[in-house]
Amino acid sequence: MTRTSQEVRLLNRPIGRPDSSTWEITESAIPPLGDGQVLIGVQHVSIDPAMRGWLNDVRSYVPPVQVGEVMRAQGVGTVLESRTDDLGVGESVTGMFGVTDLAVTDPSTVTRIDTSIADGPTWLGALGMPGMTAYFGLLDVGRLTPGDTVVVSAAAGAVGSMVGQIAKAHGARTIGIAGGPEKCAWLVDELGFDAAVDYKNERVLASLRKLAPEGVDIYFDNVGGETLDAALANLRRGARVVVCGAISTYNETSLPPGPSRYMSLLVFRASMTGFVVFDYEDRYDEAQRAIATWLEEGAVSARTHVAEGGVAGFPQALDMLFDGRNTGKLVLEIARRPY
Amino acid sequence: MTRTSQEVRLLNRPIGRPDSSTWEITESAIPPLGDGQVLIGVQHVSIDPAMRGWLNDVRSYVPPVQVGEVMRAQGVGTVLESRTDDLGVGESVTGMFGVTDLAVTDPSTVTRIDTSIADGPTWLGALGMPGMTAYFGLLDVGRLTPGDTVVVSAAAGAVGSMVGQIAKAHGARTIGIAGGPEKCAWLVDELGFDAAVDYKNERVLASLRKLAPEGVDIYFDNVGGETLDAALANLRRGARVVVCGAISTYNETSLPPGPSRYMSLLVFRASMTGFVVFDYEDRYDEAQRAIATWLEEGAVSARTHVAEGGVAGFPQALDMLFDGRNTGKLVLEIARRPY
Numbered sequence: 001m002t003r004t005s006q007e008v009r010l011l012n013r014p015i016g017r018p019d020s021s022t023w024e025i026t027e028s029a030i031p032p033l034g035d036g037q038v039l040i041g042v043q044h045v046s047i048d049p050a051m052r053g054w055l056n057d058v059r060s061y062v063p064p065v066q067v068g069e070v071m072r073a074q075g076v077g078t079v080l081e082s083r084t085d086d087l088g089v090g091e092s093v094t095g096m097f098g099v100t101d102l103a104v105t106d107p108s109t110v111t112r113i114d115t116s117i118a119d120g121p122t123w124l125g126a127l128g129m130p131g132m133t134a135y136f137g138l139l140d141v142g143r144l145t146p147g148d149t150v151v152v153s154a155a156a157g158a159v160g161s162m163v164g165q166i167a168k169a170h171g172a173r174t175i176g177i178a179g180g181p182e183k184c185a186w187l188v189d190e191l192g193f194d195a196a197v198d199y200k201n202e203r204v205l206a207s208l209r210k211l212a213p214e215g216v217d218i219y220f221d222n223v224g225g226e227t228l229d230a231a232l233a234n235l236r237r238g239a240r241v242v243v244c245g246a247i248s249t250y251n252e253t254s255l256p257p258g259p260s261r262y263m264s265l266l267v268f269r270a271s272m273t274g275f276v277v278f279d280y281e282d283r284y285d286e287a288q289r290a291i292a293t294w295l296e297e298g299a300v301s302a303r304t305h306v307a308e309g310g311v312a313g314f315p316q317a318l319d320m321l322f323d324g325r326n327t328g329k330l331v332l333e334i335a336r337r338p339y
Numbered sequence: 340m341t342r343t344s345q346e347v348r349l350l351n352r353p354i355g356r357p358d359s360s361t362w363e364i365t366e367s368a369i370p371p372l373g374d375g376q377v378l379i380g381v382q383h384v385s386i387d388p389a390m391r392g393w394l395n396d397v398r399s400y401v402p403p404v405q406v407g408e409v410m411r412a413q414g415v416g417t418v419l420e421s422r423t424d425d426l427g428v429g430e431s432v433t434g435m436f437g438v439t440d441l442a443v444t445d446p447s448t449v450t451r452i453d454t455s456i457a458d459g460p461t462w463l464g465a466l467g468m469p470g471m472t473a474y475f476g477l478l479d480v481g482r483l484t485p486g487d488t489v490v491v492s493a494a495a496g497a498v499g500s501m502v503g504q505i506a507k508a509h510g511a512r513t514i515g516i517a518g519g520p521e522k523c524a525w526l527v528d529e530l531g532f533d534a535a536v537d538y539k540n541e542r543v544l545a546s547l548r549k550l551a552p553e554g555v556d557i558y559f560d561n562v563g564g565e566t567l568d569a570a571l572a573n574l575r576r577g578a579r580v581v582v583c584g585a586i587s588t589y590n591e592t593s594l595p596p597g598p599s600r601y602m603s604l605l606v607f608r609a610s611m612t613g614f615v616v617f618d619y620e621d622r623y624d625e626a627q628r629a630i631a632t633w634l635e636e637g638a639v640s641a642r643t644h645v646a647e648g649g650v651a652g653f654p655q656a657l658d659m660l661f662d663g664r665n666t667g668k669l670v671l672e673i674a675r676r677p678y
Binding site for chain 2: 060224243255256258260262267268270275276
């Protein structure tokens with residue numbers, strides 16, 4: 001019996017926001033497994049802001065996805081077939097399987113996940129890249145100190161919601177910036193943020209001045225644009241700005257203006273530092289153990305936003321992310337139940 | 340006998356570039372000295388880019404100069420009269436005397452200088468704030484390591500010329516960015532920079548790519564604007580951008596766009612850090628001793644550009660600075676000889 005996979009491939013590099021002309025849904029025959037290979041049935045794939053950057057043909061921290069290639073994506077799934085002793089059929093795993101329902105791969109690119117600790121989508125969120133990003137960005141890059149006032153943008157997103165909760169667990173005061181009253185209420189009422197700023201209905205610069213009159217010690221930036229400037233205007237002396245992302249600008253067709261207020265770094269003796277989570281790979285264990293403990297204790301709550309539609313639902317799911325229609329970690333369900 | 344001082348006062352806050360309507364030259368009667376006071380005869384005042392910032396009515400690292408006040412400036416001079424045991428007549432001193440020829444002040448705001456080590460203007464340059472700024476910006480903020488590739492803008496200016504020479508003295512490769520072939524030749528031929536980029540006749544981004552194909556470890560920014568973006572595009576992994584100044588933007592009437600390429604900080608895991616030299620006051624001795632030794636050994640050469648015209652020459656001297664017509668540290672001569 002020949003099995004076929006369904007996958008999303010890059011058809012045309014988008015100019016501006018990806019649309020229907022960007023993607024192609026294809027089917028491919030799955031070849032018989034070679035020695036040492038495994039076949040993964042993918043259950044969920046992670047939908048991430050970073051995906052937009054991978055579509056541009058520019059030098060960055062990872063090579064771009066090439067036209068014709070399966071779209072890069074982290075996934076969780078189950079080993080369906082194995083021709084290696086390293087991984088057995090039925091094991092739950094995560095890896096960069098791409099936007100596909102079936103992936104043939106080498107076990108060295110695959111990591112086991114313990115689904116007794118958390119379900120698959122949480123391994124793509126709180127215990128996955130977004131959790132790692134929040135943890136190392138806040139503690140290592142941001143050098144969080146108890147008592148700090150921490151502001152995070154895209155606070156209702158996968159990374160932002162973890163940043164606020166991890167900061168809180170370390171005794172920081174946390175202010176989240178998010179779009180709309182529902183998200184803001186969720187941050188304060190459910191996640192325990194001390195305050196939230198609704199950027200769609202408030203002037204962020206003025207609201208931050210009111211909420212943090214002494215200034216901000218750490219600004220964890222996921223959005224760039226005007227929000228970054230609003231934070232720069234409200235730093236405290238010695239502040240750390242953690243440059244994690246700039247989702248507000250990812251679909252611009254030309255390089256948008258940078259932060260006008262960057263000279264605040266001088267006034268406040270502050271720093272702005274970029275990082276890439278992959279550099280912390282050898283310490284993921286440490287972060288996962290810490291986050292798993294917080295999850296168990298209830299200090300951190302992981303919310304997943306599951307988009308449906310299988311492989312073919314990918315373009316819509318990505319659109320949802322850029323519209324900010326998700327609350328919590330956005331994943332795309334590929335298969336309703338384990339293979 | 341009543342003595343009068345001549346001084347420059349702020350008449351109107353400038354919008355954009357200061358001009359003749361900005362300043363007023365006044366004469367004031369010098370009152371008899373009070374107990375504990377000294378009268379300083381000012382010989383040279385320092386002309387600094389930071390002066391432009393002091394004219395804006397905004398919160399910054401120092402309060403703005405108020406309309407009607409004597410323009411703030413560092414000076415060197417001689418004690419003419421003394422009613423304190425702390426300072427004797429004839430001693431050479433430096434302090435924030437303002438743009439004036441005679442200043443009545445308290446000895447606690449005055450520092451003795453040793454003119455056997457260097458002349459007065461050098462105490463405003465290599466051994467003064469510019470030297471301190473270069474030293475701490477490069478070594479502390481920039482964390483200079485031997486073998487680093489260091490790029491500095493406004494390299495023929497007071498701070499920039501010191502940055503390049505101190506970097507060189509620490510075994511770094513140094514590239515200076517300056518305007519015009521004469522300044523560039525001076526950097527390479529006289530100061531020992533490894534290379535220079537003439538921003539008036541070259542595309543800085545492309546030239547840096549050629550001169551530092553492996554990327555830049557430290558970019559010491561005195562100018563902001565496009566030059567900052569050109570450097571951000573050419574960082575090496577782990578680079579440090581030292582935010583010292585932004586002279587290219589100081590006379591803008593609205594907040595100019597910030598560095599479009601700031602997301603390079605993420606790609607290169609780099610940081611951008613602001614600082615204010617006054618924070619290092621308790622370590623000026625250390626820096627002055629080091630720089631004095633380099634001056635003596637010839638590892639560092641201090642060039643002073645002396646503008647003439649006395650107190651009334653201040654507006655023209657400041658203009659010269661913003662036109663980049665100085666090479667080396669710009670000072671205004673107030674008195675031809677010691678009082």
